[in-house]
Amino acid sequence: MSHIDEQAELKKYQESVLSKARETMSEDDIAYVEEDLRSPCTQEIAVFRAFAEVVEKAEDQIVVIDTAPTGHTLLLLESTQSYNHEIKRSQGDIPESARKLLPRLRNTAETEVIIVTLAEATPVYEALRLEEDLKRAKIAAKWWVVNSSLYRTGTTNKMLSAKASNEIEWINKVDAHSNGNFAVISWSADEIKGDKLKELLL
Structure with missing residues (x-):
């Protein structure tokens, strides 16, 4: 690295x-x-x-x-x-x-830009500003990833469920903005690397 x-x-x-x-x-x-x-x-x-x-x-x-x-x-x-x-x-x-x-x-044949955000207001708006910066530099960004999502975990904890519910608005915003070219990755207590990273592709 x-x-x-x-x-x-x-x-x-x-x-x-x-x-x-x-x-x-x-x-x-x-x-x-x-x-x-x-x-x-x-x-x-x-x-x-x-x-x-x-x-x-x-x-x-x-x-x-x-x-x-x-x-x-x-x-x-x-x-x-x-x-x-x-x-x-x-x-x-x-x-x-x-x-x-x-x-x-x-060159989109050589480079794929993936914008990664959290399902919260500030990270999403920062990501949108990044996309605008990239557009001005004539660099295309098609795919988005919503990372560390509590909503995706299906948590039943009351406090976490409330936070997970708040994510829905921002996940929907990313969905609409990216024309469905996005993925949501669940929150994980462990660092995602090695075999765990490969599991995301399955």
Whole structure:
């Protein structure tokens, strides 16, 4: 399992840019680059490049990416201003994996985006905002998963049954919004992995 350490990737990216800059630039120019590398978007770019390297592995294997409900990083790199700024700063030294990332994510023959939510108001609305972000980046998301559902367990506990009943509204909302392209996974006390994950497919 891969994990992107944002601070480590930021440091690696900054060192890479500065190393290249020192080959041709004056001390004053390098000082400007150092200041520029402290901007907030630098970390986004560094993480984007690391993310692209992970996705590049999809050339010969299936890659599953679990990410937070925001399309902010993708939209930042989608911005012409930010992308041109990156090309200028790195003197055009853009990894092939980064160049291919957005086209690959937009290609429905290669990428399937599944939006995972809980049957509650805030998670559902966050997921809807994510879907809009992805649409602006021209990345399709067809399937939804409602995770950790008490309603799906058929609980008879009075308190849990009340909470389960509250889920119905949000499950129905996901159903209608996704045109039925959704699945509901029961709440489980155990972590779902390995053979338990396979059981969900049966």
